[in-house]
Amino acid sequence: MGTKPGRRRPTQKAREHPVITALIVALGAVAAAGLSSFIAVRCQASPPNDVPAAFQGTWVGQTDEHNGTSPYRTTITVGSGTKHHDIGDSSYAVASGCHGLLTLSEATPMTLRLVERMDSGPCVPTGSITLTLKTQDDVAYIYTGDKRSGTRQTADGTLRKIG
Incomplete structure (x- = not known):
């Protein structure tokens, strides 16, 4: 072998x-x-995020409906998220208080457009909120919605970032 x-x-x-x-x-x-x-x-x-970091946080200030009611304290909290999803909430210190959920409809570096759906209180059931950066700590707040009676409600004010 x-x-x-x-x-x-x-x-x-x-x-x-x-x-x-x-x-x-x-x-x-x-x-x-x-x-x-x-x-x-x-x-x-890192999950997707359409909300500019400058808007994320809690914003507080007085808003006015220009219809004879007294200005009231408005609090808007904005988190991260994507278009057509809830990204925050709103609350209003009016007679019995109102609270709503905020859905992102549009975002640019300077402006957020939100759809508001109230989940408690006697406030207008749905409306639109536009937040526009004035400075890094201030936003212009503009609200429009249709009351249950069908009349248009508008409100505006300046909100300051507190967190």
Whole structure:
């Protein structure tokens, strides 16, 4: 049982080499898969956000309906989120208090347009709010909505960022 002339019999080390190579390839594939998963998770860590950071926070001030009612305290809280989703809430210190949810309809670096849906209190059930940056700490607030009676209600004021 010899070898043919010109051919040598493989040594033990030479026979083990393919196993080591396969092991190294397998470990490299596992490491690459783990790295890919890590990168995918890191890239998905930040949810989409259409709300400019300058608007995020709590805004408070007096707003006026210009219809003879006294100005009242208005609080608007804005978080992060995407168009057509709730991004915050509103509250008004009127007779029995009102609270609403705010849905983002449009955002630019200087303006937010929101749809307001009241979930408590005697206020107008739905309306539109526009917030326009005046300074980094002040926004112009403009509200329009239709009362249950069908008449148009408007209000405006300046809100200051408190948080």
